[in-house]
Amino acid sequence: MHFDVFNGDADGIIALLQLRLADPKTSTLITGVKRDIQLLQQVPVEQASSVTVLDISMEKNIAPLEQLLAREVEVFYVDHHRAGDIPSSQYLNAIIDTDANTCTSLLINQHLSGKYELWAIVAAYGDNMLVAGDALAKAQGLSAQQQAQLKALGIYINYNGYGRSVDDLHIAPTKLFNSLLNYPDPFELINQPDSIFATLDQAYEADMAQANNAPVLHESDVLQVIVLENAPWSRRVSGVFGNELANRSPNKAHAVLTLNSDNSYLVSLRAPLNNKQGAGNLCAQFDTGGGRAAAAGINALAKEKLGNFIALVSEYYQ
Incomplete structure (x- = not known):
């Protein structure tokens, strides 16, 4: 059996989308919400003949990865998060690049020699890789309107991945992925009436309107901290709202x-766009924290550690 294991955000979904459009394969899908990254442990080692892993940290999945390799299961692993020590194995084909200006879908785009580059542009915008997205859009000769449409689609797919559980999401990541397989060209989806694009557009605008009225907890020359209530809309919008604030x-x-329901905080941290470094290392200093250089998070930050978090981030970017 083949297993496709992927992050439920825009980058993970679209990385797999490009691969399966280019190389259709019967597989079992394993994914979850954006913060659910320890996914490889869900692969039944004794049943797997091969595994594709996309957009989840190798460092956070090293134990199940080593179990698969020990059983001579072929693993294709592509990611841009903290990797830790990459195992040396003839059964592992790894494309790992932690550069702050790339993402998994862009790595897959290179791997496929640009075969589905329009989708790679969607993913780049969804992962807030605006410079990369703009560069590819320009190379494709897209109009300003087309560029804006792909950017919106990327943001909406990414927005759909955030939540405490799949119940918080508008569309389950597996269902969304299977739906997108019907559209080798993203413009076919965008231009279809009553499509996923239209559904997510309406939901995104409603949630963002509430986020823009949220209170500011901390404001300085180097850091802004916003607090959202414990509600499904808050969890859905936390990541894309952070991207929007970073762009502003x-x-x-x-x-x-x-x-969170236990009065801790779910944290979504964005490094300054003009200094995309440090976010992953900062969040990794707290339990349940991690991520990449430009964007990272903490699943449960205790309230008594909030002051420490603000001081640490402020000092780093001072």
Whole structure:
């Protein structure tokens, strides 16, 4: 049996979409919400003949990866997050690049020699890789309107991946992926009436309107901290709202805090767009934290550690 294991955000879904459009394969899908990254442990080792892993940190999945390799299961692993020590195995084909200006879908785009580059552009915009997205859009000769449409689609797919559980999402990632397989050209989806694009567009605008009225907990020259209530809309919008804040003030770091049911905070941290470094290492200093250089998070930050978090981030970007 083949297993496709992928992050439920825009980058993970679209990375797999490009692969399966180019190489259709019967597989079992394993994914989840954006923050659900320890996915490889869900692969039944004794049943797997091959595994594709996309857009989840190798460092966070090293134990099940080593179990698969020990059983001589072929693994194709593509990612841009912290990797840790990459195992040396003839059964592992790894494409790992932690550069802050790339993402998994862009790595797959290179792997496929640009075969589905329009989708790679969607993913780049969804992962807030605006410079990369703009460069590819220009190379494709897209109009300003087409570029804006692909950007919106990427943002909406990414927005759909955030939540405490799949129940918070508008569309389950597996269902969304299977739906997107019907559209080798993203413009076919965008231009279809009553499509997923239209559904997510309406939902995104409604949630963002609430986020823009959320209180500011901390404001300085280097960091802004916003607090969202404990609600499904807050969890859905936390990541894309952080991206939007980063785009508005590119010289400042931004943290969006969403209150959890246990009164801890779900943290979404964005490094300054003009200084895309450090976010992953900063969040990794706290339990349940991690990510990449430009964007990272903490699943449960205790309230008594919030001051420490603000001080640490502020000092780093000072």
